[in-house]
Amino acid sequence: xxxxxxxxxxxxxxxxxxxxxxxxxxxxxxxxxxxxxxxxxxxxxxxxxxxxxxxxxxxxxxxxxxxxxxxxxxxxxxxxxxxxxxxxxxxxxxxxxxxxxxxxxxxxxxxxxxxxxxxxxxxxxxxxxxxxxxxxxxxxxxxxxxxxxxxxxxxxxxxxxxxxxxxxxxxxxxxxxxxxxxxxxxxxxxxxxxxxxxxxxxxxxxxxxxxxxxxxxxxxxxxxxxxxxxxxxxxxxxxxxxxxxxxxxxxxxxxxxxxxxxxxxxxxxxxxxxxxxxxxxxxxxxxxxxxxxxxxxxxxxxxxxx
Amino acid sequence: xxxxxxxxxxxxxxxxxxxxxxxxxxxxxxxxxxxxxxxxxxxxxxxxxxxxxxxxxxxxxxxxxxxxxxxxxxxxxxxxxxxxxxxxxxxxxxxxxxxxxxxxxxxxxxxxxxxxxxxxxxxxxxxxxxxxxxxxxxxxxxxxxxxxxxxxxxxxxxxxxxxxxxxxxxxxxxxxxxxxxxxxxxxxxxxxxxxxxxxxxxxxxxxxxxxxxxxxxxxxxxxxxxxxxxxxxxxxxxxxxxxxxxxxxxxxxxxxxxxxxxxxxxxxxxxxxxxxxxxxxxxxxxxxxxxxxxxxxxxxxxxxxxxxxxxxxxxxx
Numbered sequence: 001x002x003x004x005x006x007x008x009x010x011x012x013x014x015x016x017x018x019x020x021x022x023x024x025x026x027x028x029x030x031x032x033x034x035x036x037x038x039x040x041x042x043x044x045x046x047x048x049x050x051x052x053x054x055x056x057x058x059x060x061x062x063x064x065x066x067x068x069x070x071x072x073x074x075x076x077x078x079x080x081x082x083x084x085x086x087x088x089x090x091x092x093x094x095x096x097x098x099x100x101x102x103x104x105x106x107x108x109x110x111x112x113x114x115x116x117x118x119x120x121x122x123x124x125x126x127x128x129x130x131x132x133x134x135x136x137x138x139x140x141x142x143x144x145x146x147x148x149x150x151x152x153x154x155x156x157x158x159x160x161x162x163x164x165x166x167x168x169x170x171x172x173x174x175x176x177x178x179x180x181x182x183x184x185x186x187x188x189x190x191x192x193x194x195x196x197x198x199x200x201x202x203x204x205x206x207x208x209x210x211x212x213x214x215x216x217x218x219x220x221x222x223x224x225x226x227x228x229x230x231x232x233x234x235x236x237x238x239x240x241x242x243x244x245x246x247x248x249x250x251x252x253x254x255x256x257x258x259x260x261x262x263x264x265x266x267x268x269x270x271x272x273x274x275x276x277x278x279x280x281x282x283x284x285x286x287x288x289x290x291x292x293x294x295x296x297x298x299x300x301x302x303x304x305x306x
Numbered sequence: 307x308x309x310x311x312x313x314x315x316x317x318x319x320x321x322x323x324x325x326x327x328x329x330x331x332x333x334x335x336x337x338x339x340x341x342x343x344x345x346x347x348x349x350x351x352x353x354x355x356x357x358x359x360x361x362x363x364x365x366x367x368x369x370x371x372x373x374x375x376x377x378x379x380x381x382x383x384x385x386x387x388x389x390x391x392x393x394x395x396x397x398x399x400x401x402x403x404x405x406x407x408x409x410x411x412x413x414x415x416x417x418x419x420x421x422x423x424x425x426x427x428x429x430x431x432x433x434x435x436x437x438x439x440x441x442x443x444x445x446x447x448x449x450x451x452x453x454x455x456x457x458x459x460x461x462x463x464x465x466x467x468x469x470x471x472x473x474x475x476x477x478x479x480x481x482x483x484x485x486x487x488x489x490x491x492x493x494x495x496x497x498x499x500x501x502x503x504x505x506x507x508x509x510x511x512x513x514x515x516x517x518x519x520x521x522x523x524x525x526x527x528x529x530x531x532x533x534x535x536x537x538x539x540x541x542x543x544x545x546x547x548x549x550x551x552x553x554x555x556x557x558x559x560x561x562x563x564x565x566x567x568x569x570x571x572x573x574x575x576x577x578x579x580x581x582x583x584x585x586x587x588x589x590x591x592x593x594x595x596x597x598x599x600x601x602x603x604x605x606x607x608x609x610x611x612x613x614x615x616x617x618x619x620x621x622x623x
Binding site: 045050072087132203 | 320
């Protein structure tokens with residue numbers, strides 16, 4: 001399969017371009033806005049990238065699938081890694097394909113290094129004309145790939161914008177593959193439990209120190225709201241948490257059977273309902289037992305009369 | 307007093323907005339004359355403090371914070387004796403947004419914040435003032451420092467009916483410290499001349515700031531020793547408190563006058579005694595609040611006049 005590049009970076013003299021360093025030729029303004037929401041989220045807390053870490057991310061919509069890496073530029077190149085003020089640069093480098101895809105780029109930084117060539121080509125540009133210029137590229141990049149196959153994880157990946165699934169970091173490799181299968185899902189790997197990640201656009205995150213898969217509800221914006229105003233402050237309320245037991249991951253229905261966060265009132269109402277339901281069924285069982293007993297007595301009486 | 311005001315800093319990419327904000331927060335965590343900054347967001351506090359420690363302790367390229375690619379609103383509190391006087395919202399954004407078209411989301415957010423701001427901080431890169439400006443140099447520096455665009459935005463703010471105080475900060479002042487400060491002030495007054503004309507009614511402060519004098523020789527290893535980084539926001543708060551003081555004084559005078567008019571005559575005084583008491587209580591409460599604000603203002607003012615150039619309606623104060 002061939003891929004189109006999408007790259008977000010500052011260069012020596014010019015700030016981060018609103019149209020990216022390069023993007024696929026068929027991306028509309030709406031597609032650029034959609035991709036920007038996720039790409040800017042991957043560059044949250046860029047200072048945490050200094051230690052050499054790479055944030056891997058995959059996100060998809062109805063038409064496209066993007067797989068990318070966010071890291072300090074020095075992880076991708078030996079030159080063109082500081083701006084004119086001497087600040088160390090960071091970048092998002094990613095591959096785009098049409099959804100669905102049966103393959104994914106290999107989750108290794110070597111597979112993404114060639115994309116920094118696009119930054120190098122535009123590194124010395126100056127002036128507003130270049131800042132606004134949009135550079136596009138076709139689906140002609142060949143990259144080392146891995147096959148995407150169905151797995152248990154497919155059912156645990158969350159595609160709902162209002163929800164967030166938090167995975168243990170140990171599941172990173174499985175998530176990378178599973179994310180390609182679930183249309184509309186988004187995954188960012190190796191982040192933290194800080195509010196920016198919990199409230200951001202990603203519907204799945206992998207975090208060190210988490211032992212089991214967790215589901216968090218959050219009043220996130222819908223994709224339409226995100227597209228209309230990607231930079232809106234969506235701070236809402238403290239998230240409620242529930243854990244997804246491992247036994248609930250593989251279910252016959254094809255959907256993950258997750259525990260739903262319940263309001264205490266709803267819980268107490270359900271408790272009362274359950275009590276009455278139990279009492280009614282107990283009564284019915286009792287009356288049926290009684291009927292059975294009556295029938296038994298009748299039979300016995302018949303037998304004795306015989 | 308629990309008011310929260312909005313402050314917008316305008317500056318091009320690399321002007322030093324983020325470093326200025328880090329330095330300002332760090333210096334004011336320690337406090338000046340009992341005034342401190344804090345943030346209700348403990349995660350933000352941790353991030354800013356850790357970034358500042360990195361700037362102070364690290365030598366080499368990694369000491370400087372990476373460039374900013376997104377906009378965010380940061381909430382701070384301004385305190386006296388650890389008692390909150392006023393909150394302020396700081397809008398941090400990608401510098402290039404200043405020069406983008408209105409369809410850009412970050413410029414949209416910046417404009418919305420700017421139009422609601424009580425104070426605007428203009429960050430001018432000191433590197434542009436390292437050598438004296440001639441007539442042709444002025445236009446070039448106007449474009450490089452973003453002053454041409456800043457003038458347009460201030461025009462927009464005035465058209466929207468707002469009259470924020472303006473603080474012009476010359477960041478990285480260490481690189482132009484060899485030049486007489488008065489000469490640089492004169493050049494900046496020429497660049498931003500609409501702010502300094504009589505009849506314009508602009509309240510403007512000029513504050514040279516630096517993160518360390520040694521940085522002009524060695525920006526990778528020079529010692530971090532911030533100067534004046536707390537002044538711009540102190541001035542902003544001072545100007546807002548002055549406005550609040552004026553407004554409260556007018557309300558107190560009105561309450562006093564109302565009480566006086568109701569007391570006219572023995573019968574009226576008896577008949578209106580409940581209303582008179584209400585106005586007297588209100589005037590007393592306002593008098594107490596004015597006393598608190600006045601003493602805070604006095605302390606802030608002492609700090610400001612020593613280190614900043616302040617102008618109102620084109621006249622130096």
